Amino acid sequence: MEESTDAASARSYFDTMQGKLAPVQPVEGLANLGFPAYETADGVVVFLKDNMTLQVDARMLTDKIGPQGVTRTAFSYEIATAILGCWTGK
Template sequence: MTTRPSRPPARTVAALLLALAAAACAAPPGPGPSAAAPPGARTSATADLGPSPASLMVCAGSVPTQLSGAFGTDPATPPAGTWAQHLYTCTYAYAEGTLLITVKELADRATAAAHFEGLRGSAGPVTPVTGLGDAAYTRADGSTVVLRDGSVLTVDVHRLPERFGRPPRSRSNVSVTVATTVMICWKEHAP
């Protein structure tokens, strides 16, 4: 009879992730994107002012460093971001595959909630994730979508292998780790 190693309870894993991310974001903010307010803090997303500093944070500042530490691997090239139609996209290109982090900035929380629900409706089966942003879920491919204030964060892991990092972890674990890291950093740097 083969026994499988026991896994720590999900709450223990989540608490550990939160503690690690909070410790890394707790450093005093320096100049640049890491000192920004979270998405939704803008008065209006109707004028295209470019991505908010909080959106930029997913590609710069402490987030890439934290993700490298969490996954035990660095991207092959520095993360690169683009901005179009109120959507900031950051690409992490690893030797094993690609991780995409997007932040859709919307006019207000109600508009963001409607966008979040629209994505949920088109995602097929989803698993709710509690304690992350205002609402969150994981899709069947392991990707995580989070509603936070006037923005929707999507961590798309479908281009990563089924097991990623050192030590290897599931895609859904990777996406929840990324989303948790971003949410904690946004909270740490909120006004």
Template sequence: MKVNKIAVALVAAAAVPLAGCSASASTPPSSSSAPSAASSTSSSAAAPSSAAPSSAAPSSAAPSSAAPSDGAASTGSASAHIGDASAPSEAAKMICTDETRDNITTVLSVKPDPKPASSWRNHVYTCTYQLPEGPIVLTVHEAADVSAATAYTKAQRSTVQGEKDLTGLNPGAFGTKDGVVVLQKDNDTMRVDTSRLSPQSKLYPRRADFAYNIAAVVLGCWNGD
């Protein structure tokens, strides 16, 4: 796999304050189904994609210089946990908190639905943010252990086209120019999908950048940044 090079660092992270990270999610209505290929980007975000990234991006996790490799990232504050089929973990539910919603608002410079729809089925927690420009879907798959999560994450590559390894997130993270970013932390695999944004939307040309930055924001919460 080719490794995407980040042409511009996420220098705006220090200048643009993002909301803090909450250990527990809000309680949005449980109505959405599993995510389709969807993802979103912002005119102020900078992220690796096949297109040239913009100059800056608000994000709580700055990209590192280490090249991605297979395997799970090290454990952060949202530590590894044993998968439980009955309910998502607190770490998984972070994708649907008020803080994450506010951070998406900052990254995209738009106002998402204040009550995103969530669901939990087949070990996958899904949170859908419905914007006028189209849906942004975040999911977390919870595996029984790290090795199972690694296998699941690798298998996700076959579900997208044109995927490339991404630097600056976790080892093994990858994304597409259409706006899908997938990364693993411990036994969780997160997918950010902005690909269903309307082609007529001002967000559409930079959907891959926005997906990257949203993933970085959540990863920062998982790492306790």
């Protein structure tokens, strides 16, 4: 997680990370939980909330995770949504 001084700085950091991780695709619909978000095909998910940027990176894991064979990107998304569900900003 990266905590910025304000929402504009956080957006700048979020956008910079997007350029560094390219190619990315947006996480859209209900899956983005109402926040700006993008993901990579190889296991990174990034969410922006207020002045904070959450990046979950599973690229060091195997291609498929666990007995259900979850992809790294899906695993990162699961971790990110668990964190965001508890994220109060306090």
